[in-house]
Amino acid sequence: MSGKKYSEEHKILFYETDCTRRVTVGMLVNIMMLASQDQSNELGVTVKKVKGLGLGWVITQHLIEIKRMPQIYEKVNVITEAASYNRYFCYRDFWIKSENGEELAKMHSVFVLMDQNKRKIARILPELIEPYSSEYTKKIERLPEPEKLSSDEQGRTKNYQVRFMDIDSNEHVNNVHYFDWMMDALPSNFLLNHSLKKMNIKYKQEVHYGDTVESRAYIDENDQEIKTVHQIKTEQDLCCTASCEWLKNN
Amino acid sequence: MSGKKYSEEHKILFYETDCTRRVTVGMLVNIMMLASQDQSNELGVTVKKVKGLGLGWVITQHLIEIKRMPQIYEKVNVITEAASYNRYFCYRDFWIKSENGEELAKMHSVFVLMDQNKRKIARILPELIEPYSSEYTKKIERLPEPEKLSSDEQGRTKNYQVRFMDIDSNEHVNNVHYFDWMMDALPSNFLLNHSLKKMNIKYKQEVHYGDTVESRAYIDENDQEIKTVHQIKTEQDLCCTASCEWLKNN
Known part of the structure; x- marks a missing residue:
């Protein structure tokens, strides 16, 4: 059914x-x-x-x-x-x-x-x-949790102030804008040379107009696989986490 | 013809x-x-x-x-x-x-x-x-110039770092992203209560990946009309100016 x-x-x-x-x-x-x-x-x-x-x-x-x-x-x-x-x-x-x-x-x-x-x-x-x-x-359903960053200092960060046009009819940031924050925290060279294959993203706390978020991204690359781990934080809260798997472009 | x-x-x-x-x-x-x-x-x-x-x-x-x-x-x-x-x-x-x-x-x-x-x-x-x-x-064609801010201190500002997804096939910020920078520099109350009626936007200098821009907006409201004047600057250049006319929503 x-x-x-x-x-x-x-x-x-x-x-x-x-x-x-x-x-x-x-x-x-x-x-x-x-x-x-x-x-x-x-x-x-x-x-x-x-x-x-x-x-x-x-x-x-x-x-x-x-x-x-x-x-x-x-x-x-x-x-x-x-x-x-x-x-x-x-x-x-x-x-x-x-x-x-x-x-x-x-x-x-x-x-x-x-x-x-x-x-x-x-x-x-x-x-x-x-x-x-x-x-x-x-x-x-018990869905897999996104991998977590091992510390709040791991990886690289960028900050974003929530824009008027990020807000949806629920009066918070639409789930889709988190993707831009997460991807843009990766180096452009990485984005140009890799293709996203899998992503697990979990939303924990709302983000509102006027908030500034920190997007933290860590690249974990070895012989077998290329992964990235992401988190979005406001000053108070961990709002969203995600982990991704990538393939190198030919 | x-x-x-x-x-x-x-x-x-x-x-x-x-x-x-x-x-x-x-x-x-x-x-x-x-x-x-x-x-x-x-x-x-x-x-x-x-x-x-x-x-x-x-x-x-x-x-x-x-x-x-x-x-x-x-x-x-x-x-x-x-x-x-x-x-x-x-x-x-x-x-x-x-x-x-x-x-x-x-x-x-x-x-x-x-x-x-x-x-x-x-x-x-x-x-x-x-x-x-x-x-x-x-x-x-001699098109009208957008109105200019009278000084670099007039109005209110927000800063934006250019994102990977702002860049187009010309390897610079696509003309459309300037609109979000300009509108978002206005207070949300203004955006919720007014409708944009006219806009004159002129592009002067390219903005590139990695640049940070300052979006400055000034609201000029009197009995007859509601206008806003905008500029986008990088550290070095005045990149874009615009002026807008608005109507109050009923």
Whole structure:
């Protein structure tokens, strides 16, 4: 048993790519989230309706696998399915396929409902989940944790002040902007010469307008593998952690 | 006489909007530039071809008028025309219309060809302009200059470090990122309560990866009008200036 599938075509726009002419990982996630929003709108579970109940959908984790990052002007198919849910968590899968059906990327994401006033996780309301025909399960998925930095001095850092346009309808930084903070903390030479293959990103604390965040990134490279470990901190809190696996470009 | 017109539909994506659910001005310009890129690709004047000649299209000025900013999920029509050119400058017009033909925004832009090695303006090559059937004219347009700040201390500032994803195929900050720097330097209360009606933005110097820019913004409000004046500076150079006209939201 599983939820309703939804798919849509998307043509990669130049402003979804960087100077390598490939989609940035933040935009890859945007393109997938777009499909889930379009499905939600089609099923009548609009952002407006959710907000009207004093709630908002919030991401707590993404597990991303990338076989080949889509390129500028490429036509892709985005498929999504709200697979299952329990009292507090909804699990959703995404796939991006090329025009000839080759799988380019997939993502497994955890959604929760946030009470907009209390800023706390709320129970999943039946009226907000039933339209997707997801499977109800008592099981809470035990997803792998992103690797952690061994100390607060490991790696290199850059600071970012939250911008007005980083804020979404939940009045906090949209989950997608963390990707730019994390990637940009890596040296440009690394970004130009490597391709992201896997990313595990976990959100712990909201970041708000006016906050300054420190993005710390550590490159862990040996004969077998190339990994990076990331964290985003405000002055008070560790807000987000991630670990990535990379391949050297040919 | 005038150039070939090109038009395309575009559905506003959630990540082209901010928390007001309206398109950001930077994304409005992206959506228009997308139409000109699509026209160029259709006519065989691809970025690749231009780059192969050691050149790149660069913007030196945009004059923007906005009647109503498009909203999330809205379907719009984007129309563009490479109207005329002289030895060094190409003039292009853009229009954004609603589904029922109402004009939402228009833009008049000045393009030049930049020599990628010398980082200097190059003569317009016939093979790169002829496909558009633009009108050749000896006349150089005298467009209004954006208003200037009266001193380097006027207004309020924010600093931004150029990110890897700000850089485009010309190896400098894409013209669109200046909009976010300029708007974000205004208080959030101002952005939430006003709508941008006109913007005149002029680019003077390139900004590169690794640069830090200072975005300075001054609000000039009286009974008759609400204006803002903007500048973007690196340590060495005044890189970009702009002036805007706003209306209070109802």
